[in-house]
Amino acid sequence: MAHLDDGNTWILRGTGSSILSALQDLPLAFWPCTSKMEKHLQVISVLQWVISFLVMGAACTVLLIYMFCTDCWIIAAMYTAWLIVDWNTPKQGGRRSSWVRNWTVWTYFRDYFPVRLIKTHNLLPSRNYIFGYHPHGIFCFGAFCNFGTEATGFSKKFPGIKPSLATLAGNFRLPVLRDYLMSGGICPVNKNSIDYLLSCNGTGNAVVIVVGGAAESLQCAPGMNSVTLKNRKGFVKLALQKGSDLVPVYSFGENDAYKQVIFEEGTYWRYLQKRLQKLLGFAPCLFHGCGLFFGNSWGIVPYGKPITTIVGEPITVPKIEDPSEEMVDLYHSMYVKSLQCLFDKYKTRFGLKESDILCIQ
Secondary structure: OEEEOOOOOEEEOOOHHHHHHHHHOOOHHHOOOHHHHHHHHHHHHHHHHHHHHHHHHHHHHHHHHHHOOOOOHHHHHHHHHHHHHOOOHHHHOOOOOHHHHOOOHHHHHHHHOOEEEEEOOOOOOOOOEEEEEEOOOOOOHHHHHHHOOOOOOHHHHOOOOEEEEEEOHHHHHOOOHHHHHHHOOOEEOOHHHHHHHHHOOOOOEEEEEEOOHHHHHOOOOOOOOEEOOOOOOHHHHHHHHHOOEEEEEEEEOHHHOOEEOOOOOOOHHHHHHHHHHHHHOOOOOOEEEEOOOOOOOEEOEOOOOOEEEEEOOOEOOOOOOOOOHHHHHHHHHHHHHHHHHHHHHHHHHHOOOOOOOOEEO
């Protein structure tokens, strides 16, 4: 049993069950605040992904070069040799790890916003798919959490379907970062990589392409519902060539993770952003979230706003090795209409008004 001695110290005597009972009766002040601890873990899990994506590749490249100048040069030489041998792996399906995709850290990542995945239709494992993800946002948090991890239960909701999130090919030229990305099933967004997944990897593959890309990220801001899609037809042509069904995907709240300074067209800063986008492959955005320690300060921690990803109805696509421009336009218009209907059907359920429209640029 538990009692207080004269020094106000808790004394526990008795069997295991009586001790457990006594512990349960202790005042809450004796225990750390679980909710605060979980919130800290959520922030850390999101922050590690942001920092990893921003600096891991560059930092590991510098470290590798530095190691060649130290007594550890043999380790650097061995890794470089491995890098050369393994160079084409990202283009050939990558090196997915179920263990990494199921890390507990991703559940904390999911719960920070939180991120939700909603299934509207079944997908057949006997088919291959191209998911068009919208909008890009700054870091594609919804795309990564839903398709680069198992935090929202993709494999349970879509049994037999294996998602591969496509991102900048340049990321796979950087040491360590390339392995980190591949472990989540992330692949380069280039023709060789996508061709392999849709032609040489059997069926049940779903390549997730963020269609708007870097150009779309320059337009994202809280409350903005616009996608860059009007002249993006390459993914439709690819779907026709491979006979892969098109699936529109829209994430409500993706644009709310950060606030961004949007420069007007024609200004010097806008010109500089677009110039760097062509040179680097990504758009250098001027954005901010909240601080690490104070919610009302500025920092790189994203705002904890809900992100809900809706996977729409698949559009059945025939296999045509050399589709005509008219055929590409036809299926592109079908895709645009399907995405528009998906947005209109679910917008009022996730904080938007009936009058809000999806702007397609």
